[in-house]
Amino acid sequence: MTKLHVSTTINGDPFEFLCAPDETLLDVLRNRLGLTGAKEGCGTGDCGACSVTVNGRLVCSCLVLGAEAEGAEVTTIEGMADGDELHPLQRHFIDGAALQCGVCTPGILVAAKALLEKNPDPSDEELRYWLAGNLCRCTGYDKIIRAVQAAAAEMRGA
């Protein structure tokens, strides 16, 4: 297969890569660009572990072709902390023990951040529906919901 040349922006930085036409953005991020924060849980859009944003929209990167990133703005979990300074969501996930194995965590953080940008004060129900596409095998979700709400409260105060 002839490789495609793609120019894109990831977490604000310009990136160029070559990829096969049928290669997913998730595989490009992980295998070609060394951005292994996004995880592959299912590869079929069901688990949300691969969540990133493309042009501001939350998507599953396993359901996007690498080629579709041409000219796009992509953000991943790697862009969430500001240098050594963790994002409030990241801090509250650690403080509130909202993770165990951590496989779902990058996807949930990216998804939660996308919600808080749209709606800084979601109800628990809105939050649970928003995160319905992010599966977690470990936590039972409750601590995740509480950590996101704690971060949201802090961010509203800030």
Add this chain to the structure above:
Amino acid sequence: MRYLAAKTAAEAAGALAAEKGLTRILAGGTDVLVQLRSGMVEPDLIVDIKKIPGIRGIVAESGGFRIGAAVSGAEIGEHAALCAAWPGVAEGVQLIGSTQVQGRCTMVGNLCNASPAGDAVPSLVAANAVARIAGPDGERDCPVADIPAGPGKTTLKKGEIITSIFLPARPDRASDAYLRFIPRTEMDIAVASAGVSLELNADGTVKAARIVLGAVAPTVVVADDAGKALVGTNLDDGALAAMAKACEAVCNPIDDKRGTIEYRTKMAGTLAKRAALIAYARAGGSK
């Protein structure tokens, strides 16, 4: 496999028509990429339509709306005027998948993937929506109702792509609703579903009703007699019972682990009843 990001509808149609092997159109990719990965389909050419000018826009036209084929579910949900005029259409497409899937999935992809359980389709057919199609021989319009041909099959000809969907103007006292039944609250495939579009007279009786059922036949079915059973009524119990019976009469579902024939048939009538009551209230009817 080759990937082409077409710059015009004509380029897309030309490339699809010229390709001898298997082709797929890439809108949101939420069906295409799942099929690619599972090896269910191995296309020779994928044509991405999202770079075609205008294909991602929603514009007012003749009192109604023209919705570009690449508009995502999330974008439809954010369009207040469209959601107010066609709440049933908006809730159908917004039931598809998760937030992540909503960021990508399109109504046209749902229609052309041609699953009998596609959540966007019943409301579109109930709305008398019309698809605009670009093909090697130029442009044509076709009712959405005539696009599905069976599971995984459409009536589109080789090289044809849908470029937009037109939703007509709404008179006063008109609205719609969509309901599906799934065993969970999110992320599942409809066992049965119903889209209902109603127009009321000034006195609150039904002037026109269009009832469309999903997941109970190889394609969505328009339940004409069910619609007729509501005309002239204000959705009294007798009318609703007659309507549900007429719905059951047109069901021809499969029997599987998700639901038996009897269950799907009964559910279709029940969902149509409930959707009709919601559409009636939205249209300003009171009982």
